[in-house]
Amino acid sequence: MPVTQRHVEIMDTTLRDGEQTSGVSFSPSEKLTIAQLLLTEVKVDRIEIASARVSDGEFAAVQSITQWAKANGFLNKVEVLTFVDGDVSVEWMLRAGAKVMNLLTKGSLNHLTHQLKKTPEEHFAEVAAVISLANTKGLECNVYLEDWSNGMRHSREYVFQYLDFLQHQPVKRIMLPDTLGVLTPDEVTEFITAIVARYPDIHFDFHAHNDYDLGTANVLEGVKAGARGIHLTINGMGERAGNASLASAIAVLHDFLPAVKTSVVETSLYTVSKLVETFSGFRIAVNKPIVGENVFTQTAGIHADGDKKNKLYFSDLMPERFGRQRKYALGKTSGKANIENNLQQLGIKLSDPDLKKVTQRIIELGDRKEVLTQADLPYIISDVLDSNRIEEHVILENYVLTHAKNMNPSVTIRIVVKGQLFEEHAQGDGQYDAFMNAVKKVYKQLKTELPPLADYAVRIPPGGKSDALCETIITWVRGTKEFKTRGLDSDQTVSAIKATLKMLNLI
Numbered sequence: 001m002p003v004t005q006r007h008v009e010i011m012d013t014t015l016r017d018g019e020q021t022s023g024v025s026f027s028p029s030e031k032l033t034i035a036q037l038l039l040t041e042v043k044v045d046r047i048e049i050a051s052a053r054v055s056d057g058e059f060a061a062v063q064s065i066t067q068w069a070k071a072n073g074f075l076n077k078v079e080v081l082t083f084v085d086g087d088v089s090v091e092w093m094l095r096a097g098a099k100v101m102n103l104l105t106k107g108s109l110n111h112l113t114h115q116l117k118k119t120p121e122e123h124f125a126e127v128a129a130v131i132s133l134a135n136t137k138g139l140e141c142n143v144y145l146e147d148w149s150n151g152m153r154h155s156r157e158y159v160f161q162y163l164d165f166l167q168h169q170p171v172k173r174i175m176l177p178d179t180l181g182v183l184t185p186d187e188v189t190e191f192i193t194a195i196v197a198r199y200p201d202i203h204f205d206f207h208a209h210n211d212y213d214l215g216t217a218n219v220l221e222g223v224k225a226g227a228r229g230i231h232l233t234i235n236g237m238g239e240r241a242g243n244a245s246l247a248s249a250i251a252v253l254h255d256f257l258p259a260v261k262t263s264v265v266e267t268s269l270y271t272v273s274k275l276v277e278t279f280s281g282f283r284i285a286v287n288k289p290i291v292g293e294n295v296f297t298q299t300a301g302i303h304a305d306g307d308k309k310n311k312l313y314f315s316d317l318m319p320e321r322f323g324r325q326r327k328y329a330l331g332k333t334s335g336k337a338n339i340e341n342n343l344q345q346l347g348i349k350l351s352d353p354d355l356k357k358v359t360q361r362i363i364e365l366g367d368r369k370e371v372l373t374q375a376d377l378p379y380i381i382s383d384v385l386d387s388n389r390i391e392e393h394v395i396l397e398n399y400v401l402t403h404a405k406n407m408n409p410s411v412t413i414r415i416v417v418k419g420q421l422f423e424e425h426a427q428g429d430g431q432y433d434a435f436m437n438a439v440k441k442v443y444k445q446l447k448t449e450l451p452p453l454a455d456y457a458v459r460i461p462p463g464g465k466s467d468a469l470c471e472t473i474i475t476w477v478r479g480t481k482e483f484k485t486r487g488l489d490s491d492q493t494v495s496a497i498k499a500t501l502k503m504l505n506l507i
């Protein structure tokens, strides 16, 4: 029987609720870049980009996003959180060029009484006045019921009284936030089922928070119970423990609810996640589902063996779906299948006895808590097998790097390639660029093309002090494959040079 599918709207609120992560502030141009990526590549249905009134910077960000959105037909997908404040937020919206307002109102008697210090009747009248003003000014209106989850627990009568009132207002969507992330999945089911049954024609959004780590589970239950839209953030950013994560929720909806479809493009989720990590400085936990560094890495030898034989440890969560790749870690739990997988990726084939020796060495190193990467493998092999398999045929004998104010950095190198000595001088935009220009001059004489550089990542190993080592990992492209080399030194340029020398010895 074919399944009739229903579309669930995805509203990404990274730029509003996500930015409420402690210590995070996006610049206007960062906000514009993320907004563009979300709407054009990730293809979420809607984005919430700011709270009204907050600051001049926020105003500038909203203005630049609405200008771009208007020119590209996305204006009705761009939303701004506003307040019950007469004409103040509405005027702010109009000046910023925004068209869709998400009006923050009170969804629990507790908040209404103790924060706004109003009666329900006063609140409803003020809400109606803002909605009416927004309508006359051509704004579309959605309404948040802040603290709705506690409202359902402790003042349900108020919530239904309020919804009875709202159902007659010109409101497009009603948004039900679990503001403090306190609901259990069972409560989400119960509350949303009751509400959808009573107001079957209204579009309800559900907005989860992750205080009990139940954000994704609650999103699943909310959609099953009939929520037509859900609010998510990239990397689960947000106040306190954050919001439900976009990537996790999408995987869960796509895999566990065949009757539900979303417009989100799964392959774009990792790219946007990394971009937001860079802009926000909010690091993604390595075990964060879908987007964390380690989540598609098998470490156990038995798993690698099963994968090699019949993909026995694969699940529906295939890394390629999210623009990622499966990896096999190297360490004391690596068996030979794990190592073989890594060798295969490097294009290296070893005989069985050699493979056993290499496996043994990796286990020994892992036991000493050495962190090994695929890039270390050729060196471990060369060391263990004491062979010329990866011969040091390129030796950098000397180099001089200069850096002077208002002048391009320059470098002079003396390098031996396959026994032949070269001396070259070059300039560049930076010291490493100058070094690479000199190396390229040498390889041009040798008529050898160097693999293009695909990525250049620098980091200070954890626990580093001011004189800490600096690690540079460079990703190179060889044909259709990529390989990484790593250099370690207290000087950043020297660590990049070391990584480059490893590459030169591998090609």
Ligand SMILES: CC(=O)SCCNC(=O)CCNC(=O)[C@H](O)C(C)(C)COP(=O)(O)OP(=O)(O)OC[C@H]1O[C@@H](n2cnc3c(N)ncnc32)[C@H](O)[C@@H]1OP(=O)(O)O
Binding pocket: 017, 051, 052, 053, 054, 081, 082, 083, 084, 085, 104, 105, 106, 115, 116, 146, 177, 179
């Ligand atoms: C669900 C959520 O995450 S809600 C997040 C909402 N977004 C924000 O709070 C954005 C950041 N906030 C701000 O920049 C500021 O708080 C502003 C600009 C909104 C208001 O600033 P201020 O005028 O300095 O007020 P302050 O922050 O001290 O207090 C908040 C005021 O808003 C009132 N308020 C609370 N909820 C609402 C509401 N839904 N509508 C209108 N006013 C509200 C409070 O009662 C308080 O008013 P009071 O000072 O008269 O008691």
